[in-house]
Amino acid sequence: MPVQGKVSVPVIKRLPKYYRYLSEMKQKGLTKVSSSELARMMGTTASQVRQDFNCFGGFGQQGIGYNVEVLLYELGHLLFREEPLDAILIGTGRLGTAISSYLTNDARGYRLVAAFDIRPDQVGRQLFGVCIQHVSNLRAFCQQHHPQVAVLCVPKSSAKDLAPTLVDMGIRGFWNFSHYDLSVAYPNVVVENVHLGDSLMSLSYQVNHLG
Amino acid sequence: MPVQGKVSVPVIKRLPKYYRYLSEMKQKGLTKVSSSELARMMGTTASQVRQDFNCFGGFGQQGIGYNVEVLLYELGHLLFREEPLDAILIGTGRLGTAISSYLTNDARGYRLVAAFDIRPDQVGRQLFGVCIQHVSNLRAFCQQHHPQVAVLCVPKSSAKDLAPTLVDMGIRGFWNFSHYDLSVAYPNVVVENVHLGDSLMSLSYQVNHLG
């Protein structure tokens, strides 16, 4: 039983996809699934599916397969634990607003506890149950409430300025939409980069080099 | 000289990052860079930098290094070609609006040529220079204008319904923000998935398993 000695990033990145497909199956009323069925849906091999699950000890039954409900429960526990993570939003522009709508209304495992912006016309505005504060309150807020996750929807230079403070204040995870490469600077903090610009560029490369 | 026999996805995904760092260097007035300097900035090895560039024939000079301007020009050409790609937006909600703002105002290599929504109250609204049309016009528009890229900011079920039509109408690249796994269904079309939900889940996993 390997049980999380250290799970590799490729495996971690596949967990949400398993979770999505299993949720679908549960909704359809399916109770049982084999590694080969899951593999077909996921576009991978049965071997990989079994290897992936065995990073966590294996959730199946030899000769039988996997129980959808059990598997979903176990993955859900791995992904979300019991308590949601407290998240703060920094940057309440169009993207920040859309993202925090998603986080609040559609995602599981997070709770938006505050939002900050530097623009006076944003301050005071209500956003999904929280009142937008000026960034000058950021430090004080963190010291009092200890949020774990920061969502960065600010320009590159602001991200660069804010990051050290946030790490200092105990932020353990960044959902980074800025163009700043946080990952390079803070090795002991988790960063999920959503670099829209990079994504668009690699799409453009690939479309331009099709056929 | 390997010159694009078939460039691997990991290499392609690094190109935008090189491009970003080189743009920065050019702005700072730097004219010359070595593979080891680039490696340090990118958080990788000099070997990888040289291997990456040599997928395209190599842009450096032995004993000297790389010329920033030349390298930037070459990468820019690889990523964007001469003509921008014509893109259509489908789904003009909060996320679709934020995304197309980005595509129109901040990104290079794309031109937003149309936007579609199914909601009557959206139709007719102006969005970054285009007028939102009803999705029922989608087919006709594509037949007349042949856009190459579709940006999907619609729910899963709509994405599932729209995808075959769009592929059929000649769409060669998808920027997919829906929760539908396009990649599984259409092997001969380029898909850039931005699965915000997956990103949030893997962030949550990692934060919960820190230390």
Place this chain on the structure above:
DNA sequence: TAGATTGTTAATCGATTAACAATC
């Protein structure tokens, strides 16, 4: 018992890193 399917070890494949010859 036979068939199915997992858990787990072994083999393969591909990507990253190291080494070094070429050359400016």
Place this chain on the structure above:
DNA sequence: TAGATTGTTAATCGATTAACAATC
């Protein structure tokens, strides 16, 4: 010529796939 740094080949590392024994 000596020093620097690339282009390119070879070695290593890690992830994926295949194989098979365990077991329901």
